[in-house]
Amino acid sequence: xxxxxxxxxxxxxxxxxxxxxxxxxxxxxxxxxxxxxxxxxxxxxxxxxxxxxxxxxxxxxxxxxxxxxxxxxxxxxxxxxxxxxxxxxxxxxxxxxxxxxxxxxxxxxxxxxxxxxxxxxxxxxxxxxxxxxxxxxxxxxxxxxxxxxxxxxxxxxxxxxxxxxxxxxxxxxxxxxxxxxxxxxxxxxxxxxxxxxxxxxxxxxxxxxxxxxxxxxxxxxxxxxxxxxxxxxxxxxxxxxxxxxxxxxxxxxxxxxxxxxxxxxxxxxxxxxxxxxxxxxxxxxx
Numbered sequence: 001x002x003x004x005x006x007x008x009x010x011x012x013x014x015x016x017x018x019x020x021x022x023x024x025x026x027x028x029x030x031x032x033x034x035x036x037x038x039x040x041x042x043x044x045x046x047x048x049x050x051x052x053x054x055x056x057x058x059x060x061x062x063x064x065x066x067x068x069x070x071x072x073x074x075x076x077x078x079x080x081x082x083x084x085x086x087x088x089x090x091x092x093x094x095x096x097x098x099x100x101x102x103x104x105x106x107x108x109x110x111x112x113x114x115x116x117x118x119x120x121x122x123x124x125x126x127x128x129x130x131x132x133x134x135x136x137x138x139x140x141x142x143x144x145x146x147x148x149x150x151x152x153x154x155x156x157x158x159x160x161x162x163x164x165x166x167x168x169x170x171x172x173x174x175x176x177x178x179x180x181x182x183x184x185x186x187x188x189x190x191x192x193x194x195x196x197x198x199x200x201x202x203x204x205x206x207x208x209x210x211x212x213x214x215x216x217x218x219x220x221x222x223x224x225x226x227x228x229x230x231x232x233x234x235x236x237x238x239x240x241x242x243x244x245x246x247x248x249x250x251x252x253x254x255x256x257x258x259x260x261x262x263x264x265x266x267x268x269x270x271x272x273x274x275x276x277x278x279x280x281x282x283x284x285x286x
Contacts, residue, residue, distance in 0.1 A: 001052060002190040002277075003156070005038050005071040008063065013071055015041055016063075017052060018190050023062025030055040038074050038191070039242035042139050042155050049193070072114045073158055073191035074137060079243040080107040080185060081233060082133075082162060084175065086223050086248025093256040102224045102232050105175045107162075107246075111185035118284045119163055120183045121265060128263045131162035131249035132207035132215045132271040134200065136226060137191055138243040143234050150230035153239065156193040157200055159271040159279040160246045161186040161207075163263075166255050186271075186281045187244070197275050201225055204274040205250060209267050214257070217250030219273075 002018040015036050016024040028036035034051050035041045041048050084103035085091040091098055113119070121128050139155025162185065169178025197203075200219060207215035224232070229245060254261045263269065267283040 001049070001056065001193040001196060003038065003041070003073060003193065004188075004190045005073055005075055006068040007071065008068045013037070013075060016068075017056050018065070019056070019062050021062065022065045024065055024068055025055060025060050025062045027052050027055055030058075030060045039078075042137070042241035045140060070114050070116065070189050072112045072187045073189075074187070074242050074244055075112065076109050077112065077242050077244045078240050079237075080109070080111070080246070081243065082107060082179065082246045083224065083229060083248045087217065087221050087250045088223055089221065089251040090249055090253070093251050093253070098223060102229060104233070105179060107179055107185045110182050111180055113183050113186050113281070115186070115189035115279050115281070117186065117281060118183065119161075119186060119263065119269065119281050121263060121283060121285050122165065122181050123286045125165035125167055125181070126262070127166040127255065127260075129164045129166050129254040130207055130209070130214070130263060130269055131164060131253055132205055132273075133160045133162050133246045133249050134203065134205060134219050134273055135160035135187060135244055135246045136200070138239045138245070139241055141238060141240050143238045145230050145234040145239070147227040147231045150227035151194065153230055154194050154226065155241070156191045157197050157273075157276055158187055158191050159273045159276050160244075161269060161271050161279060161281065162246055162249060166262075186279055188279055189277055192276050203276070206272050207252070208270045208272075209261075209263075214254070214261070215250050215252035217252075219247070221250065222247060
């Protein structure tokens, strides 16, 4: 199931399901027992998922995708937790050792934009970089979750671009300031539910700017896999429905290109992950 958040004619955000014919079913309109908000839908658990599947299997007419505006699937996550240096070859190109424990930093809701929205290059930075990442969304509340149970807490997956101002990121040993400019967390276009993805550790992941490929790898090269990340994070914090975790980027980022290749106004950046689709964002100057 491909879940989306959308608006139509400038109205309020609605929860939808993206059909193969590129139309969107308004799930709450089709069945009022289904919440109209993504986080409330996730909180409702298995019962809401089953209702949504029943709607999708029916003959409900969808809204043409061309007539709606997609939002980020989770427009206002309670937490955006990011993992750094989680591909060994990216750690090498960064000149960093393989981490013994997950490297964790945060983004905030101001960074979240949708498929099709513009990444805005801040005036104060000249080194804005791209990072294709596999994201996952927590589906139920949990603390001290075991690795064996971890995937039961994952609602689904989505492409993320962890946009990073390297000049700000590298000012101090703490990366957050370079990661949290407005528009620096494009997500989407859809949240693909776990049952439709299967093994999240064997997905092709790539990033292009225009027609040139800069990153091309597989999630099979993750250092810390998703059960390990869920277990590690939940030792510290309660994970809540709608929390987003971005699992790190493979090699090929802009600062490691020779010469470095940072984002420029006029670029169009696309993150493609197998089974999850393509997240595309134009780049504009502030």
